[in-house]
Amino acid sequence: MRFPDWMVGRLFEPAWDFYEGSVRLRTYRELARHQFDAPAVLEVRRQERLNALVRHAAAASPFHRRRLEVAGIDPATVRSISDLGNLPLLTKADVRGSIEEILAASHPRANLVSAKTGGSTGTAMHVFCDWRGFGMRQGAALLADTWSGWRLGQPMGAVWGNPPRADTFRRRLRRVLKDRFFYLDTMRLDGAAVREFAARWRHLRPSLLYGHAHSLYLLATMLEEMGEVLRPRAIVATSMMLLQPERNIIERVFAVPVTNRYGCEEVGLIACECERHVGLHINAEHVALEVLRDDGTPCDPGEDGRIVVTEFVNFGMPMLRYEVGDRGVLHDRPCPCGRPHPLLRTVTGRTADFLVAADGSRVAGISLIENTLTRYPGIAQLQVVQEDVGRIDLNVVRAAGWDEAVEKALVLAFRESLGGDPSVILHFRDAIPPEPNGKYRFSICRVPGVRTGV
Numbered sequence: 001m002r003f004p005d006w007m008v009g010r011l012f013e014p015a016w017d018f019y020e021g022s023v024r025l026r027t028y029r030e031l032a033r034h035q036f037d038a039p040a041v042l043e044v045r046r047q048e049r050l051n052a053l054v055r056h057a058a059a060a061s062p063f064h065r066r067r068l069e070v071a072g073i074d075p076a077t078v079r080s081i082s083d084l085g086n087l088p089l090l091t092k093a094d095v096r097g098s099i100e101e102i103l104a105a106s107h108p109r110a111n112l113v114s115a116k117t118g119g120s121t122g123t124a125m126h127v128f129c130d131w132r133g134f135g136m137r138q139g140a141a142l143l144a145d146t147w148s149g150w151r152l153g154q155p156m157g158a159v160w161g162n163p164p165r166a167d168t169f170r171r172r173l174r175r176v177l178k179d180r181f182f183y184l185d186t187m188r189l190d191g192a193a194v195r196e197f198a199a200r201w202r203h204l205r206p207s208l209l210y211g212h213a214h215s216l217y218l219l220a221t222m223l224e225e226m227g228e229v230l231r232p233r234a235i236v237a238t239s240m241m242l243l244q245p246e247r248n249i250i251e252r253v254f255a256v257p258v259t260n261r262y263g264c265e266e267v268g269l270i271a272c273e274c275e276r277h278v279g280l281h282i283n284a285e286h287v288a289l290e291v292l293r294d295d296g297t298p299c300d301p302g303e304d305g306r307i308v309v310t311e312f313v314n315f316g317m318p319m320l321r322y323e324v325g326d327r328g329v330l331h332d333r334p335c336p337c338g339r340p341h342p343l344l345r346t347v348t349g350r351t352a353d354f355l356v357a358a359d360g361s362r363v364a365g366i367s368l369i370e371n372t373l374t375r376y377p378g379i380a381q382l383q384v385v386q387e388d389v390g391r392i393d394l395n396v397v398r399a400a401g402w403d404e405a406v407e408k409a410l411v412l413a414f415r416e417s418l419g420g421d422p423s424v425i426l427h428f429r430d431a432i433p434p435e436p437n438g439k440y441r442f443s444i445c446r447v448p449g450v451r452t453g454v
Contacts, residue, residue, distance in 0.1 A: 049313075107316040160186060307347070358420025381395075386445045
């Protein structure tokens with residue numbers, strides 16, 4: 001049964017929020033109403049939210065209270081993220097080792113929403129969010145999705161790993177009335193599954209195609225090879241870096257712009273492109289984002305650095321200056337759309353994905369892959385694995401145009417980029433397998449002693 005989209009958006013969605021006691025839609029509407037406020041007005045709200053979070057963390061979290069005291073920071077005086085400059089960064093190792101002290105004593109764990117992250121790094125981490133903060137995260141994600149052209153109540157097709165199952169009556173009812181997703185499981189991305197997904201698409205006529213960035217690329221290439229045509233009104237790519245060559249193919253096959261979204265389980269939505277696609281708007285109502293050099297000083301716009309996030313809305317597990325494990329670059333100008341949120345120009349990759357050159361410097365592996373995909377024909381997929389400084393393993397999925405000249409050029413490109421004449425070993429694969437969480441990882445550095453931030 002398919003209910004009209006207006007009925008889902010105006011009746012079922014609000015009714016379900018009321019039933020659950022969620023602030024999701026209330027937050028979405030508030031964010032939508034204020035998304036074009038003047039920068040000074042936005043800054044006042046940010047200062048108030050940061051101050052409330054820091055005061056709460058000092059009162060309810062022994063971990064943060066101790067750190068603030070050692071850093072000589074009076075929570076009552078904090079108005080800007082620069083006021084926390086002396087506070088040590090919160091690492092993933094801190095979260096794993098001190099979770100009980102980080103969690104707020106005012107929020108019993110039984111009342112928190114839990115999640116597990118860390119699948120791409122091989123080490124799991126449990127994180128928590130209070131129910132109100134979880135709803136606010138969802139509201140921010142809803143607004144970001146509307147920037148793609150999707151509207152509340154419209155169904156979605158999702159390309160996702162290990163999709164959730166509607167295995168209870170409540171979940172089945174929710175799926176029918178509200179969460180009108182249907183899935184293409186990236187753990188079973190074969191011809192039969194893609195044909196079934198295309199058939200369901202034509203039957204349900206969803207407006208939004210949503211999924212892992214590389215999985216969307218794989219779907220696009222498979223549909224093109226099969227002669228299948230899908231025409232979504234909007235596309236949202238998330239969970240992985242969106243490489244420009246893959247973006248070009250996705251947009252060509254589906255004939256619609258891709259909206260790139262960036263976030264993580266630990267702090268929710270971090271940034272998202274708007275309809276202008278000139279950078280990712282930082283979710284400034286809910287987070288403060290810093291881009292730092294390795295010495296801890298702030299990067300200038302245009303300078304690559306470590307991404308550090310402080311989330312304002314999670315009082316169950318306060319996250320002050322959390323090092324996400326990614327690197328990025330701030331934009332040097334605002335977006336022409338008129339929204340006041342600062343822009344993240346790009347996410348350059350996971351800290352753990354930076355390769356080690358012969359001189360000890362770090363090289364963005366994902367950038368090397370993007371450059372080679374752009375420069376050389378005959379490469380459908382590419383993954384680089386570095387076990388030590390003197391050896392690079394390249395897993396290559398070949399396409400039309402691959403020849404001996406491309407192979408030589410590819411080897412030379414990696415040798416020149418890393419220096420020291422490393423061994424570059426090619427392994428030809430039928431496909432690059434996804435990680436256990438359904439995502440793909442294309443640059444993997446396992447050089448002993450390298451700081452990964454995880």
